[in-house]
Amino acid sequence: MNNDRRMPIMGLRWWIITLVTVGTILNYLARSSLSVAAPTLMQVFDMNTQQYSWVVFSFQAAYTVMQTFSGAILDWLGTRVGFAIFVVGWGVANMCHAFSTGWFSLAFWRGLLGSFEAAAIPGGLKVVSEWFPPRERTVATGVFNMGSSIGNMIAPALVAFCILYFGWQSAFLITGGLSLIFAAIWYFVYRSPEQSKRLSQAELAHIQMAGDDAGVVARPAHWRDVVRTRGFWSIAIPRFFAEPAWQTFNFFIPLYLVTVWDFNLKDLALWAWLPFLAADAGSMIGGLIAPALIRWFGVDLLTSRKLTVTLGALLMVGPACIGLATSPAVAIALFCVGGFAHQMLSGALLTLSADLFDKKAVGTATGMAGSIGWIGGAIFTLIVGGLAEVIGYSPLFVMLAAFDLVGVVVLWGLLRSEKPVAAAE
Template sequence: MRWRIAALLFLATTLNHLDRQVLGILAPSLQRDYHISESEYGLIVTAFQGAFAIGLVSMGWLIDRFGLRLMYSVTVVIWSLACMAHGLGRSFAGFAAARVGLGYGEAGNFPAFVKVVGQWFPLKERALVAGIVNSGANVGAILAPLLVPYLALHYGWKSAFAATGSLGFLWVGLWLLLYRKPQEHPRLSPEERAWIEQDGILPENTRTSYRALLGLRTTWGIALARFFTDPVWWIFLYWLPKFLQKEHGLALGKVGLPLMVIYLVADAGSIAGGWLSSFLLKKGYSLNFARKTTMLIAAIGVMPVFFASRTGDLWSAVALVSLAVAAHQAWAANIFTLHSDLFPPAQVASATGLTGMIGSIGGMLVAPLVGWILDTTGSYLLIFSGASLAYLFGWALLQLCVPRMKAATQG
């Protein structure tokens, strides 16, 4: 049963990134047709990230307060409606408004799935499951360049937003049918319940404030690491299709294959990062060693992306970006898992939302900077240079703030 729950989380994360990616693929055409500059596009991305940051904090609290079954459904409905609303856009302001709704709704996915993983899986399985669930982001990013150009070219660009947004309502039906807490699930066997609860159960009735969370070094260690690394994922998500089209002359109908390769490799990275961390735990290594070693390997793996803007060969650039995105996903699988590792169950969604908000603030600051760099220099060199070092810096800050990790379930 726990793997069926994980499959639902994977599907939600896939839809989350499928809906998010549509605008990035259509951006060159929409910018041309509606006279949207690179700087304005950067502000559209910033509008999404601002709403995403607010959504992370508010949705995290609402999930802890009112429960996963209700609030996960609400967040998917909000983002699905907002995705469909993009079809009404006719200007910079119109698309920015739709992105606000999408960002607010999509933010709830991450506090929700991290909390569910903490509920339904023992410590030694969590990173692997988080890696599998997080790989849904790459599946969504793969599906988008396959579906969106076809829909846009055959049925008009509005159909791409309408079709992808409508899928969320099907997911909500499955979620309401299948999800319950492990302690309340009528179809969970005693043997599987014992496996899930092998680390012990902390009480769910404790509550904390964001002020209290901000007073913890653990919160700041994760938050600062996310502040410097989350923006890199936003850059890949929003500017990668544009990078391939501008730097390598790919038309809208030709961008699908390189993006599919990049995100397939990213899928492997997400699962491998979760697997390695879980493998080290099963071999008897400490939580501190398992999580941080995996994250350090991932941070080093991002560094070669520096050369992606220096090569004129399409597939060399694709290889370098593929490695970086795979390393990011290995990193993300572990940093998401840290929330359920280090915080009590009743605080997991709130802590995830809070650190995610700080990561999104980093994205808000970087997005207009990327647009300004491209408007000013026309080059991706500075952008990839910063991305190549961000993870090592984030890892160092995590180590500084949280030199020794200890799981909440260990007392």
């Protein structure tokens, strides 16, 4: 431990997770730029919905493959250096979208973006595992997970403004450039708790306390041991069923509003951000529910996570009713319910990686589970692309709600307390 400490910053761990949140915002801002620009690009490049789904799929395929590798790279290089490299990568890749000349080249740059953006969630979970004791992890995860929604909230107004006043290329240049600025800030600011000169001894002791997870579950540190546990599959399979919802919201809400309700760019800027504001609330409230259940009802750590996921899945009835919407306002309101519900359950699922696995393997475990989740999202994207123009969007949103309920059944069936074992070397 470095004893050359400066004046401590009170509550430094919350400043650190705020920094992670900014990175998540920029990650999703870059990611969401395409969905807002999609109606314009479909005209510029003469794309149909099927071709657009392949552009989205290229991002998802690269993201799916790289989540496992990015998590392992973060565990190997460390959070500070590894995350900075990935942020630079996604910033440059997003800026290169401006050089696209058709849907095929757009798909290439989109795939490159996905390969670097895959580190965002594993990186965030590594920070949570390093900087927070068990009782605070769902709150911390909820805070940085809000960044995904905030990025989606900012994108409609910012991207629409850029397209209307400076051309579609500027939307990608600006959103990518912001990530490069963040990468420099991250590299010079972030340190682990043991290396930080601004962390007080009292807060360090608080972070390192054993707390609720002592003796609850096995905490393997090697990837081979990770995939052999029931705990890993209790996260990975529900994420496979949950991920299609969030990816559909990210990539298809603007296109749905344009197709079904005749929205234009100004309409998207005014209204398309609301579901992601609701998602912010879901991230925050979902993060608070688990510790409240532990404190008020005496449930154990894992049960508090499972109950949070269950409540979120039940609320997914909102987007399942999109087909009954009688106006765009009702449709957006139902999307708001869906955004709230998904981020509530997503935060609890993500936090389980920090609960179940040694901090040296959190990035790897989160990445591998994320890869499985994104396989589900990628498959559903192709389904949307192939069927949206044939059967409409409504049946597809019903499927999203059904998937989450299946994921809940799997979670309760697989996730159980285990006797502790020594972490693998």
